Amino acid sequence: MKKTAYLGAAAIAAFAAALATPAAAQDAGTIEVKVLGTAVLPNGEIDSIEGGTLATTVDGLGVQTEANDNFVPTVAVEYFFSPNISVETICCVTAHHVDATAPAALAGGNLVDKIHIIPATFTLKYHLGAAGGIRPYVGAGPTYFLFIKDEVGAGAISALGATDANLDDTFGLALQAGIDVPLTESFLLSLDAKRYFVKPNAHFYDASGTELLQTQHKLDPWVLSAGVGFRF
Template structure:
């Protein structure tokens, strides 16, 4: 489902490359209000420290989150814009495989500071776009889950990390006063290091893929 949304958006945008470029004005600003689903992975890809003795087949996943978000976009050229987003998303980390059912991390808050450069195409009232850019994930507020606490963990930290985002979407003009509909999909490529401490000792340290899909739909206003 996640991959399908992104592939469809990309296919429409690439199909539009033969169409005329959108006649935006340099200096135009577009603000978008979205309902957004943040769908991370969260699996372990490396165990760096393990004094707990994780059983074979231990794995993790991160929960999905659904939040309101805002995107602000500035057109630096008629068909090229820069966009940033504003949102924070809460997630839990749960055990899978041999750890199935274990609550490991509760209420980790992610602030995905992201800037993408976007290229817009014109298909009449429908304007697909492609984008890409850097992202820095600030992660804070994480609490020790009951499953980790039962193993003697007293503190947990998820590292802030630099990553990258790919983007595809559609802007659909609703009227001549700047109102539109927008559908957007991003795929982030970013990880994090989870450090579980028992007092002053690092009991477990693992590398995780976050790599979330971020899928949004909402209204846009351009002025």
Template structure:
């Protein structure tokens, strides 16, 4: 399914962006990107409340995902811009260490709402940049995995969370109509709190270190 979504997105970009590029402007105020993005979280377990519930050496990890993303950027000056992007990514949390292989939380859908301020170092066809800004992870859906359910957990809630992101990348101009290629890497600094419930009562709370890398590549159109 991931491959199908990415292939469909690439086909749409190939069909639409070259035509739109006739109206593009390499020095325009707006830039739009259609990219494939790898989301690579950690998921390490950092705290358990109440303590002693899990065996010594317990840990967790979150799996990776690849999703299509749409990026919107506005240039305040030739070298300074503001950027945000849109995607929904899905992950599962499984056990590590003493919990190796345990399915803990499944089908976690989240929106990593992010805004960065970027500085572009040159104004030529090859434009490296750096950026930084706030992020807010909005969790849309999740459910208890089979291992958690086997212990009587019937519901899981992951708290929405604020964090910070650093960014670096490069835009490469393909023609004088605003069409280009873009490669981007973001490092997020953000944690997660998961709450586990049985019959409506919270029975366990765990803290996790997410700190994902988010790496993207795709087509850009400046207008």
């Protein structure tokens, strides 16, 4: 609920500012660089069981999972094609683990550990507000989650007999809303909310390389950022 309220508040602020001022923005060719503190709040629940020798057993147990939150620094770079339209990309690495939440016998067990993700993301943004004033925006675009590290967790070893785990790199979609508030002619304060829709597959293998289980996870993180930017 708090995550939904954050995105809703950003969208309301954007449209309220748009009504109060005429549409205008930076000139074409303007670049903005932002340094942000970012909360990455994933879901991580199992969306479906895709296969593996233990698929029927795990499905019958009603196994469910969740991913932990993380807080990371983020750099965003934005280029304006026109006064109101820009494209933005972000740079960060976020780390998580996936734990079982059900059944009770497995709850708290670590299934996938030390997951490191590069969420390569580009969003096309539309800006509202007057030049030099408050800059609300909305955006959307593709993302590609690159899993650069993942390890089998102790819970998967004890419950499944797994010795290896792997997550598939996955394409998805990102939606965005936020607002930029000028502090000086060149510096600004930025508040940003993104919702990602990404469903990677996790694979668990035994020592012989046999796939014991393949699960698809509803990762779908909220990514909430605040920080400062420089315009040039």
